[in-house]
Amino acid sequence: MSTPTLAILITGSNQGLGFETARHLSKHPHIHLFISGRNPSRVQEAQENITKEEDCKAVIDNVVIDVSDDASIKAGVKEVEAKLNGAALDVLVNNAGVGFDRQIETLGLRTAMEKTYATNVFGVAVISESFLPLLKKSTVGPRIVNVGSGVGSLSLMSKKNWISDNLSFIAYNSSKAALSSITCTLAMKNPDIHVTVLNPGSNATNINNFTGTMDPKDGSMLIVQHALERTGKSPGFYTTGGGDLGW
Ligand SMILES: NC(=O)c1ccc[n+]([C@@H]2O[C@H](COP(=O)([O-])OP(=O)(O)OC[C@H]3O[C@@H](n4cnc5c(N)ncnc54)[C@H](OP(=O)(O)O)[C@@H]3O)[C@@H](O)[C@H]2O)c1
Numbered sequence: 001m002s003t004p005t006l007a008i009l010i011t012g013s014n015q016g017l018g019f020e021t022a023r024h025l026s027k028h029p030h031i032h033l034f035i036s037g038r039n040p041s042r043v044q045e046a047q048e049n050i051t052k053e054e055d056c057k058a059v060i061d062n063v064v065i066d067v068s069d070d071a072s073i074k075a076g077v078k079e080v081e082a083k084l085n086g087a088a089l090d091v092l093v094n095n096a097g098v099g100f101d102r103q104i105e106t107l108g109l110r111t112a113m114e115k116t117y118a119t120n121v122f123g124v125a126v127i128s129e130s131f132l133p134l135l136k137k138s139t140v141g142p143r144i145v146n147v148g149s150g151v152g153s154l155s156l157m158s159k160k161n162w163i164s165d166n167l168s169f170i171a172y173n174s175s176k177a178a179l180s181s182i183t184c185t186l187a188m189k190n191p192d193i194h195v196t197v198l199n200p201g202s203n204a205t206n207i208n209n210f211t212g213t214m215d216p217k218d219g220s221m222l223i224v225q226h227a228l229e230r231t232g233k234s235p236g237f238y239t240t241g242g243g244d245l246g247w
Contacts, residue, residue, distance in 0.1 A: 092135060
């Protein structure tokens, strides 16, 4: 096997959109892929499932990272650095995400907000900052691909009836708006890194009790495209079905 030329890490890729993104990327022989998640056995199982597919051509690695935990991120960066053996990380896909709005009655609003932000906002900020040195070693146009949502677009959200016709989730929606802001700040601070945020559309995954309308095999294609090559502008906000999404 030839040496892979594109190293990609996807957070929260043991199921859902992250897993399907990893599956698509695993068909490319030039990729060194890090499957990641917070639960060691689920991560291991995902790695095994992808590796055993007949047309898996990439080098498939794994790293356990809980993005809401600084010690876990620190250990994860060290492990990835060691496994890359001097090479760069070219692409970081910040996909891990949670939603606690359906549990506000039992958790209370403050706790639901804190738990959502710990992963969707603070997690992305800290993990991106932590992987910057490895990303900056890349000579193939490093990028950070953030998996956001249409509910992170204030221009959409402020349209009449948009919220009532969509998700009126105060914690989740605001966390994705913050993610859009983090995308812009990362791009501004690091002009050498291409940073985008994506709306993969409504997909049937665990986060919405599988009520989404698309199959994540299809919804993940936008993430795959942005992971494979620099797409659009930095910062940029793109949506499934094509096109720019207003901030
Ligand atoms: N599904 C949709 O319709 C939709 C629409 C727009 C945006 N998104 C976004 O797409 C991303 C992927 O979600 P999904 O729909 O694929 O949902 P999912 O199937 O629930 O997957 C979420 C993934 O994130 C992982 N995760 C959660 N907290 C984590 C943490 N602290 N550290 C590391 N990993 C963690 C989960 O791990 P466990 O398996 O251990 O729980 C799981 O692998 C999220 O950012 C979500 O907000 C989804």
